[in-house]
Amino acid sequence: MARKRKGRLLNGVLLLDKATGHSSNDMLQKVKRLYGAQKAGHTGALDPLATGMLPICLGEATKFSQYLLESDKRYRVIAKLGERTDTSDSDGEVVQTRDINFTNETLLEKLEFFRGKTMQVPSMFSALKHQGKPLYHYARQGITIEREAREINVFELLFIRHEGDELELEIHVSKGTYIRTIIDDLGEMLNCGAHITMLRRLEVATYPQDKMISLVELQTLFDKATEEDISPAVYLDPLLLPMDSPVSNFPVAHITEELSVNALHGNPVAIAENDFSENELVRMVVGDEERFIGVGFIDNQGRVQPKRIVVEPVAENL
Numbered sequence: 001m002a003r004k005r006k007g008r009l010l011n012g013v014l015l016l017d018k019a020t021g022h023s024s025n026d027m028l029q030k031v032k033r034l035y036g037a038q039k040a041g042h043t044g045a046l047d048p049l050a051t052g053m054l055p056i057c058l059g060e061a062t063k064f065s066q067y068l069l070e071s072d073k074r075y076r077v078i079a080k081l082g083e084r085t086d087t088s089d090s091d092g093e094v095v096q097t098r099d100i101n102f103t104n105e106t107l108l109e110k111l112e113f114f115r116g117k118t119m120q121v122p123s124m125f126s127a128l129k130h131q132g133k134p135l136y137h138y139a140r141q142g143i144t145i146e147r148e149a150r151e152i153n154v155f156e157l158l159f160i161r162h163e164g165d166e167l168e169l170e171i172h173v174s175k176g177t178y179i180r181t182i183i184d185d186l187g188e189m190l191n192c193g194a195h196i197t198m199l200r201r202l203e204v205a206t207y208p209q210d211k212m213i214s215l216v217e218l219q220t221l222f223d224k225a226t227e228e229d230i231s232p233a234v235y236l237d238p239l240l241l242p243m244d245s246p247v248s249n250f251p252v253a254h255i256t257e258e259l260s261v262n263a264l265h266g267n268p269v270a271i272a273e274n275d276f277s278e279n280e281l282v283r284m285v286v287g288d289e290e291r292f293i294g295v296g297f298i299d300n301q302g303r304v305q306p307k308r309i310v311v312e313p314v315a316e317n318l
Contacts, residue, residue: 007038008233011059011310012240017212018046018054018201030215031056034222035236043068043246044204047180049089052201053212061243063308064295068246071205072155074172077196079183081165084193088123088180092195100165100192107162110189111169114182115157119149123181152177167194170202206249213239243310244283244292253282253296253304260286260293268303276302 014035018027024045032040041062043055052075057065082100085092102110153174160168171179180196187194202209221235242248253276259269263284276282276298284293284304294309 007032008036009038009059010035010233010237010240011061011243012057012237013061013243013245014056014058014240015207015212016054016056016218017214018051019215020051021048023048024054027054027215028056031218032058034218034232036232041065044073046201047089047091047199049091049196050199050201052199053204053207053209054201055204055207055246057243057246058240059243060310061246063310064244064246067295068205070175072172072174072203073177073201074156074170074203075179076160076170076198076200076202077168077179077183078198079167079169079187079194080197081167081187081190081194082192083195084184084187085195087195088184089196089199096193098192100190102190102192104162107167107190108159110186111157111159113189114154114186117151117153120152120178120181120185121149122147122176123178123184150176154182166197172203205246207241207245211241242292247281247283247295250281250283250295251276252290253284253298254290255284255286255293255304257287263296263304263306264293264309266306266309268299268301268305271302271304274302281307 014031016027016031018024024042028040028042035058037058039062040056040058043057043065046052046054055065055068080090082098083094084096084098086095087093154171154177155174156170156172158170160170162168171182173179179199183194183196218236218239222232225232225235253271253273255263255269255271263269278298278300280298282296282298282304284296284306285291286293292310294306296304296306299305
């Protein structure tokens with residue numbers, strides 16, 4: 001008999017404002033403990049150096065986190081010019097120092113190269129897997145693995161400032177884009193080298209920046225509840241966004257209450273809409289209240305075939 005998991009059955013997404021100096025997994029575990037959640041996962045790790053938006057999925061929301069991994073992201077980055085490091089950020093060792101002698105015209109010309117679709121070779125200090133282990137595992141041992149270039153899309157690259165040896169940019173990119181690689185490549189184009197000293201993720205998909213909350217703020221609310229001898233859920237749970245927010249951009253497929261039983265058992269069901277394309281991903285909702293029950297795709301008969309189903313859509317408090 002399976003052992004019952006400890007913790008609360010609650011579902012939702014917390015937009016954590018990650019602090020620098022901590023791993024994403026460390027932040028995840030701290031949030032999970034504060035919420036007393038049974039299950040939690042993050043969507044797209046940030047390096048210890050980086051700060052900013054780290055969506056933490058709790059409960060059933062973890063089933064839909066993959067769609068955030070595939071979403072666009074926006075960053076603010078500060079680079080130090082004149083120095084190249086072995087990790088392309090300030091956590092690494094300086095491997096080369098060069099003079100800074102490019103013109104503003106040259107800088108703007110080189111920045112233009114990165115806009116739009118280009119091919120990028122992922123950094124050895126990325127979390128991409130090789131034989132089951134992330135590339136940074138090999139990089140830390142001085143091992144270099146051959147990597148294939150992948151297409152990326154820089155939707156927007158804003159020049160903010162260039163003062164002395166500092167360059168500040170804001171970059172809106174497609175999934176799988178490594179900002180550290182852009183900065184390293186730019187430094188080589190400018191013949192001076194460059195590495196990241198500050199990286200902040202401003203946006204993931206369409207999540208609002210003003211909904212982010214820091215771990216310090218969460219801990220303060222937790223402590224306040226403890227002092228008042230009430231459940232921390234009173235203060236913490238209202239901070240969660242809906243568990244279907246990772247797929248909020250998916251078109252909606254309406255399922256009747258009667259057919260929802262079949263859908264929840266993984267069987268294809270008829271839907272009211274008939275304007276979907278075959279294999280299109282949809283968000284399945286039930287009844288007038290549009291209760292979310294999962295994600296599916298349209299089959300060749302115009303039905304919705306469930307792909308990921310919500311098992312426990314109702315949060316339970318202590």
